[in-house]
Amino acid sequence: MILVTGATGNVGRHVVGELLGSDVRIRALSRDPASARLPADVEVAPTDEMPLDGVTSLFLNPAVFWHGLGDVLDRAKSAGVRRVVMLSSSAALDTDPSNQIAAHHLGVEHAIEDSGLEWTFVRPGEFSSNARAWAEAIRAGEPVRGPFPAARTTPIHERDIAAVAARALTADDLVGARPVLTGPEVLTHPEMVRIIGEAVRRPARFEEITPEEARKEMLAQPYMRDGLVDTLLRLRARAVDAPVEVSPEVERITGRPPRTFAEWAADHADDFR
Template sequence: MVLVTGATGTVGREVVRGLPAGLRVRVMTRDPARAAGVFAGAGVEAVAGDYTDPPSLARALRGVDTAFLVTTGVDGEDDAAFVPAARAAGVRRVVKLSAAAVLDPGAQDLVTRRQRANEDLLRGCGLQWTLLRPRAFMSNCLSWAGPVRRERTVRALYGTSPNACVDPRDIAEAAVRALTEEGHAGRAYTLTGPQALTAADQTRELGRLLGVPLRFEELTPDQARAALGRRYPPPVVEALLASAERQRAGAKAHVEDTVRTLTGHPARSFRHWAQDHLEAFTPPPDQTGPHPQTP
């Protein structure tokens, strides 16, 4: 049996959908009813589980051979709870969603330090492990959807800094290979898209696909801090701003061909991702608004 944590998230749900038919799949979630709705008809077992609730974690892991581990807490307590529980339950293999930043010696922010510690925890636990280290998700651009629909405008920090962002579907395909094939134990895979793009590049591409000019407005660091502060606690905000500074210095522009190696096809382009998600950026037919010039 395969257990998928974070199954209703951006990557997790694609992992569940990509697992071979006939494979027993269980998803651990705080809301099994929601998960059952997401995966209706897929033959997926949804169970209630929480990293902070050891008995629920033990129930979710019972009978599991392989697990896909997604955690978001920056304190590291989720991984520290899951890994020994998986070992006690007899889990053989854990595939962990990490991040490419762990390889950058200049990345010393809170989030990256914790990701490194979680990787070390998994490597030393005695289980078979595989690490997936993606660059930024292309789907992060969905945060622009509202302003694009309403104002035909994208606002972001450091619009000319490149990032080899990756389609979450490619990450999920790599995860499925690591979960279902032999030969991935003890391996760490850095996953990127096929080219490094800036936010201004992405804005132009979206405008071309939509058939309308979009404007890019660069945020100041203070504006970005204020915007992030509406979503995240201060330590995470500062970590994200430090990450943006590293991107501006070119730390996230390197492209890997690992997606092709693992899946057999090239990494999907941003244009491919945007075309498949264009509806999110398309205003209602009766909506009118300004027509700014593309930068």
């Protein structure tokens, strides 16, 4: 059996979908199992209970464990779990000690390595789904506001992340690997906003604001805090001039090219209408 944490999230739901085509039983964790809306043949359990009986492989989303893993790995070993596939981040490559995103993901990675379990750390860059934060503005016909419009990124479709994770859960060739995943193209946020506008057949535009304005707006969001906001702004500033590479790993692992941002925008166009 494979246990999927964060099974109703952007990536976890697609991990479940990828696994449905394989000959494995699936247990999906959700904070609210009654509203999970997962296929009938998927066992759904509460996140806070995290039943591990019969589980051999675990898809671990560290966002579910932002305040620490606790005894999860010890419980997993005792229950007979062999493998952990972690949704990490390409931020783990950053050597800047002030990068809170890197520190969090590296801390979880190191704990898994030290546990003695088999592991794979899937390290995607910016999720295409982050663009959903722009939905309210685009639906209202207002500009998407942000700093550093020249900053470049390689947005990746959550379905491509899930496909790699599912392969790592069901095959042995990625054990001990840390694949860095990107989409197939380098884009700026203004270009991404334009592509969303094309998908919904209504013009969408980007408006530059200062980092100070952006910081104030970001801190007004309930899930943000000072250190994380400062990290995100530093990363955006660095992305203006830093070299940006497209990774071949999605195609190497799955056998097909990663989906473009235009494909993601078409898949999610209703979010912006």
